[in-house]
Amino acid sequence: MKKSHWYHYLWIWAVVYFAMGFFNILFAWLGLIDFFLPLIFAAGFGNKGFCNRYCDRGQLLRALGSQKGFSRRKDAPDWMKSKAFRYGFLVFFLAMFMNMLYATYQVFAGASNLREVVTLFWTIQVPWKWAYTGGAEPWAAQFAFGFYSMMLTSAILGILTMLAYKPRSWCVYCPMGTMTQMICKMKAGSDATRPSK
Numbered sequence: 001m002k003k004s005h006w007y008h009y010l011w012i013w014a015v016v017y018f019a020m021g022f023f024n025i026l027f028a029w030l031g032l033i034d035f036f037l038p039l040i041f042a043a044g045f046g047n048k049g050f051c052n053r054y055c056d057r058g059q060l061l062r063a064l065g066s067q068k069g070f071s072r073r074k075d076a077p078d079w080m081k082s083k084a085f086r087y088g089f090l091v092f093f094l095a096m097f098m099n100m101l102y103a104t105y106q107v108f109a110g111a112s113n114l115r116e117v118v119t120l121f122w123t124i125q126v127p128w129k130w131a132y133t134g135g136a137e138p139w140a141a142q143f144a145f146g147f148y149s150m151m152l153t154s155a156i157l158g159i160l161t162m163l164a165y166k167p168r169s170w171c172v173y174c175p176m177g178t179m180t181q182m183i184c185k186m187k188a189g190s191d192a193t194r195p196s197k
């Protein structure tokens with residue numbers, strides 16, 4: 001039996017995060033930790049240490065897929081591993097992220113009203129009114145709704161991919177994983193071209 005480490009329990013944070021956003025959408029802002037930490041790790045250390053150990057999403061997929069046995073444990077298909085799909089999904093994800101920022105800006109500028117919905121798979125709007133009762137500027141709430149939508153959509157995609165393939169197959173095309181990989185490669189390249197002391 002493999003030894004258990006403290007970071008194997010980081011999946012708890014993923015569950016707590018979604019539960020908090022269910023009751024108060026403003027907690028969705030905490031998801032920025034998951035957004036920036038992998039990039040900081042990759043830029044600072046030039047490795048995927050965050051993905052390998054400290055990602056709550058990765059640990060959740062591991063716990064459900066490997067420990068609980070919900071995964072079919074099939075190899076991810078070649079198209080999913082292909083550069084075209086991984087980079088294409090990254091571009092799509094970033095476009096949706098910019099779209100979310102634009103919606104936030106429109107509320108900030110008074111050009112549109114706050115929309116208290118969570119949008120799944122970028123199209124399905126689920127009413128989520130109970131989760132915002134004030135306490136922040138409408139633009140901050142709009143960002144929270146948008147960010148929570150992206151986090152929940154990617155979590156569902158991750159779980160579906162875990163069920164169909166190997167436990168952490170989502171990590172094959174996770175946009176954060178693709179970006180950290182790009183940073184690590186660039187860093188390795190720049191370190192390699194640096195003159196030795």
Ligand code: SF4
Pocket residue numbers: 038050051052055056057058170171172174175176177178
């Ligand atoms: S690839 Fe994405 S989900 Fe997987 S461990 Fe890295 S950041 Fe987490």
